[in-house]
Amino acid sequence: MDDKTKTKMQMFEKDDDISEDSSSKDDGREREVWSRKIEYILSLVGYSVGLGNLWRFPYLCIRNGGGAFLIPFFFFLFLCGVPLYFMEICLGQYSGKSALVAWSSIAPLFKGIGFLMIIISGIVSWYYNLVITWVIYYLIHAFFPHIPWATCDNEWNTDTCIVSRADRLLMTNTTSLVNVSEMINGSTDGNAYNLTDTNSDNRTTLTYNTAAFEFWQYNVLKKSSGIEDLGEVQWHLVLCLFGAWLFTFLCLIKGIYSVGKVVYVTVILPYLLLTIFLIRGLTLDGATEGILFYLRPDFSRLLHFQVWLEAAVQVFFSLGPAWGSLITMSSYSKFKNNCLKDAMYGTLADGLSSFYAGFVVFSILGFMAHDAGLTMEEVSEAGPGLVFVAYPEAIMKLPLPHLWGVLFFLMLITVGIDSQFGMFETVSSGLVDSFPSQLKERKVQLTAALSVILFILGLPFTTQGGIYVFQLIDWYASTLCIVLGSFLECIVISWIYGAERFSRNISMMTGRSAPLVMRICWCIFTPLILLVVFLGNITQYGPPNTAQYTYPDYAAVVGNLFAIIPLLPIPILAVVQLFKEKGSIIQRVKHACEPDENWGPIEGGQFLKEYQYEGNVQKNMLINLIGDRNV
Structure with missing residues (x-):
């Protein structure tokens, strides 16, 4: 870099700490920024740490070798989770655009990735609030003088x-x-x-x-016999579902400003309550045996491919890459923010929270096993069975069960609602960025309209057969899409856009290029692992049948539709983009793989675009292989 370039770069250097108050708009940009750095970090942590950390991770540890399961989990966390997390927050921070618009600009041929993200987030937002609905119903009954699940x-x-x-x-x-x-x-x-x-x-x-x-x-x-018998709408669930969506709307009414204030409660409070539960749990008979059972390693389980597959899937589901939320939240971050530190904060918070939650869960399960004279395997559960059956029963064994019930279900609401914020904001911000002139000044009305629409669409979940619909969509809607979407992200950024060019983008923001280990992961290790995980899931793909219920054949067809719909925009929009280009097929592909005129840094203007290509930095691997375009 010559002296002239260095001098210009100094004009853009800022301190990466934005813990102080800032205005709604940063210098030279149109997009709002987080008021404080801590609000941004808390939003990342709140999005990543969800109900899966409480009801899925501890059970996976028990089923897959106890403490030995931590080896593949943290292996995938650092080899896949951190690189993907870092990539997405850098993409959002650099472009200042939501996921939908960012992918349309950086690689028009792959603009379908942005649509995949917004569709996944929309689908999950649609059914995820049902879990909050159940929790609200339990929370209300925890205040009753006579707790109904006690007798x-x-x-x-x-x-x-x-x-x-x-x-x-x-x-x-x-x-x-x-x-x-x-x-x-x-x-x-x-x-x-x-x-x-x-x-x-x-x-x-x-x-x-x-x-x-x-x-x-x-x-x-009021569960029916199966998905073929939806039965009646349960009005108690309808009212709680309305309350869940009203709460979501009120928290998002002012966009990042209201979310930035809410996360102080919804992120910090769960850790406080988890600690209270852990302290109480450690005083119970059998708690030590439960924790030892949780941590006792069975290294022979590491020889099974299924253990590594489940560890990888848990990392992707927990961190939430390829859902667009990380790109959206980081698009409101300051341009000179330290992306690498943020990625480490978010991923470590997720991994360590999962590990910490295991102590809380198994101290209580150890007490339950001791009290009932059962083994840990017989009381260990995953999913709704843990938080809606096992834990409520355990709470009744404690002194002041009303107090512990209120605290427990309040904790679940605060843990779950943060993830809902991130997914919902991905949808609303994507629409606003796509139609700024029509929707930018009507964000509140858009948030209200989306909340009403998703509430109405969620009514089938409140029927007697709604749990079967919930399980079916949850099983199919995101399993393959998340892994395949993450794989395509790595390919586009590393081999189409160019890992070195993307590293230059990061250097513009932070003053440092992306670490070499990150670039190696983006180009080689992460996509290879994602491809193996994708193929592994394909071989085991089928309906979520249980010992008591087998889904009918048409349910599998419906479920596969939810798996395919998010992926359809990728090939369809790629074909449309190729038709828009001119020249031979090779020239069209070259054109469509290069960023469009709207791509660039949200701050710094033309100089940063020129700095991006200074020297001999290749534009992308595809053009390097087949030559510069000649139109």
Whole structure:
């Protein structure tokens, strides 16, 4: 770099700490910025740390070797999670554009990636609020003088209801235990017990369910026999779903300004409550055994491909790359912000939060196993069964159950709502950036309209068969799309746009090029791992059947549609873009692979564009292979 260039670069150098207050618009830019650096960091952490950290990660540890599972998890976190996280926040910060517009500008041939991200975020926002709906319903009942999942004298309870798992021991005088497992929502659950009456000539087998299980099944869900029988709309869920969307709207009413204030509560409070639960859990009998069971490594499990596959999938689902939210949130960051530090903050917060949550979860599960005389395998669960059955039952065993119930479900709301913010803002910001003249001054109305539309579309989830619809869409909608979208991101940035050119973009913002290890990961390791994970998921792809329920064939067709729809814009828009270009097919591809006239830094103007190509920096790998375009 010559002296003239260095002098010009000094004009753009700023301190990367934006912890002080800032105005709504930075110098030389039209897009708003986060008021404080801490608000941006908290938003990243809140988006990445979600309900999956609480109800999926600890269960995966138990199923895949305990403490040994941490090896593949953190391996993929640093080899795939950090590079993808870093790439996306750099892309958003440099361009100052949402995911939809950024991908349309940097590589017009692959503008479908932006549409993939906004469609995935829209679909997940649509059904994710159902989880918040369930939590709100439980939170309301935690204030009742008579907590309904504490007893078997409610109108929905069956004759075979038992208050807790420990009560099964009282029944062994007249019955003999036959089986202690049932599949609920795709995971092993110990809430239902098949007992054979030894005093009966016919040796009748009865199924005994815990009170917490029956409240979940027969009051909250009023679950039907299957997806083919949706049944009636449950108005208690409709009202709670409305409340979930109203809460989402109020938190997003002022865009990043309202979100920036809400995250102080929704991000910090869960850690405070988790710590309170951990301290309380450690005082309970059996907690130590539960934690030791959680951490005890079984290194032989690392020889199984499935363990590594599940670790990789957990990283992608937890961090949320290829959903567009990281690009959108970072597009409101200051141009000179230190992207690398932000990426490390976000990824480490996610990984360490998952690890920390495991101590909380298994201290309570250890207590439950000790109290009921069961093994850890019999009380360990994943998904809704953990937070809506196992934990409510455990809460009733504690002193002041009302207090612990309120704190627990309040924690779940604050953990879950942050992820909803990120996905919803991806959709709304993408629409605003696509139609700025029509929507920029109507962001509040757009947020309200989207909330109403998604609320209405979410009504099928509130039916008696809504849980089956929820599971089907959750299973298909993002599994393959996330991995394939992340793979395409790496290919476009590293081999089409050019890793060296992208590193120059980062240098404009931070004064430092992207670390060499990041560029190697972008070009080689991360896409290779993503490709293996994608193929591994393909071989195991099928409906989310359980031991109790098998989805009909048409449900698999519907589920595959949700898996394919986000991917369709990629080939369709690529063909459309090629038709718009002129020349031979090779020339059209070259044109479409180069950034359009709208691509560039949000600050610095033409000088930074010129600096980007200073020297012998190749424009992209494709052009390097087949030669410069000649039109």
